[in-house]
Amino acid sequence: MRYRIDTIEPLWWGLFMAGAGVVGMLLPVHIFINGLAIPLGWVPTEAYGPQRMANLVGNPLVRLYLLVLVSLPLFHWAHRFRYFVFDLGIHVARMPIAVLCYGAAIVGTVLAVITLVRL
Amino acid sequence: MHTGAAPRASAYPWRMRANWWLKNPRYSLYMLRELSAVFAAVWVVLFLMQVPQMAGGPEANMMWRDSVRSPGWIIFSLVSLAFVLYHAWTAFTSVGALVYLRVGKTATPGSALNASMIIAWVVVTLVIAVILVSPTVGG
Numbered sequence: 364m365r366y367r368i369d370t371i372e373p374l375w376w377g378l379f380m381a382g383a384g385v386v387g388m389l390l391p392v393h394i395f396i397n398g399l400a401i402p403l404g405w406v407p408t409e410a411y412g413p414q415r416m417a418n419l420v421g422n423p424l425v426r427l428y429l430l431v432l433v434s435l436p437l438f439h440w441a442h443r444f445r446y447f448v449f450d451l452g453i454h455v456a457r458m459p460i461a462v463l464c465y466g467a468a469i470v471g472t473v474l475a476v477i478t479l480v481r482l
Numbered sequence: 483m484h485t486g487a488a489p490r491a492s493a494y495p496w497r498m499r500a501n502w503w504l505k506n507p508r509y510s511l512y513m514l515r516e517l518s519a520v521f522a523a524v525w526v527v528l529f530l531m532q533v534p535q536m537a538g539g540p541e542a543n544m545m546w547r548d549s550v551r552s553p554g555w556i557i558f559s560l561v562s563l564a565f566v567l568y569h570a571w572t573a574f575t576s577v578g579a580l581v582y583l584r585v586g587k588t589a590t591p592g593s594a595l596n597a598s599m600i601i602a603w604v605v606v607t608l609v610i611a612v613i614l615v616s617p618t619v620g621g
Contacts (some may be wrong), residue, residue, distance in 0.1 A: 386522045387570035392561060392607040394525060396614045397532075398559020402550045413543035416536040421547035433526045440523035445544065447516045452500030471523075475530055482537055 375442050375465060382439025389432060426479045433475040437468040515572055518565035525562040528555075574599035 409415065419425050420453045441464035448460055503509040535546035549555070577599050578592020613619050 371570060382519075383569075383573060386519070386566055387573045388603055388606055389610065390526070390566050391570060392610045392614075393529070394559050394563045394566060396611060397529060397550070398525070398563065399556060400615070401547075402552075402556050402559075406615045407617060408551055410615050411543075411547075412617075413537070413540045415617060417539075420537045422534065429530075431532045436519070436522045436526045440519040441549065443516055443519040447513070447519075450503065450513065450516065452498065452502075454496055469497075471527060478530055478534060482534060 371385075375438070378435065378438035378468075379442035382435035382437070382442075384433060385435040386439055390436065393432065420479075420482050426482070430472075430475055430479055434472040436467075437471040441465045441468040485581075514565075515569060518569040521562040521565040522569070525559065528558075570603060574603060 376462075396406065401411055420429070445461055445464045453460075503513040507539045532546055532550070535542045535549070537543075538546075578595040579594055583590040583595060
């Protein structure tokens with residue numbers, strides 16, 4: 364099957380660029396707070412207690428924000444990794460690689476929706 | 483009538499060696515920047531898996547607190563943070579070269595566009611940080 368780069372590429376590129384914005388603008392502070400500050404005890408424990416967390420994720424806007432925070436970096440990865448493989452000189456199986464990359468991002472997004480809806 | 487047109491090439495021929503990116507430190511940095519997307523994607527997936535625990539009641543929340551204190555999570559987050567900050571810095575400081583913005587008849591200097599992106603990043607970062615670490619905001 365021939366990859367129709369001229370028709371579907373703008374969609375992937377648009378999601379890739381939106382993801383680039385999320386990764387650059389929003390993700391660093393989340394990685395810092397959730398990956399370093401909370402584990403290392405730099406944040407007051409009341410800020411991430413069960414009641415506050417439940418209240419936060421109970422807000423539909425917060426869930427929507429979390430979906431954006433998770434989904435768009437996946438599409439950013441999918442597009443970038445596809446060309447990263449290409450840059451490494453791997454030019455075989457272009458269609459399966461594209462399907463695997465974008466498919467993984469789509470599956471990740473669906474799982475994120477299910478996870479956030481079931482909270 | 484023109485009938486002898488050559489068929490269009492289906493793809494641009496690739497003439498680079500597979501290790502082209504090791505020939506120049508700038509190319510290597512480019513590939514490292516490409517790799518930043520992997521760390522960002524893995525981190526958000528692991529973060530998503532933590533969300534139900536965070537908000538799942540006192541026991542689940544306590545289990546989540548214990549799990550994120552693992553050295554593996556902290557080291558992975560530290561490496562991921564370095565990658566996404568590199569991604570952010572290189573993206574924001576290239577805006578001035580990529581975007582042409584004219585105010586009236588005056589072109590906005592590229593350095594001003596770069597600075598505006600970094601200022602926006604600082605403001606967004608501070609707002610999110612205050613929301614996340616303040617027990618009384620949104621809780």
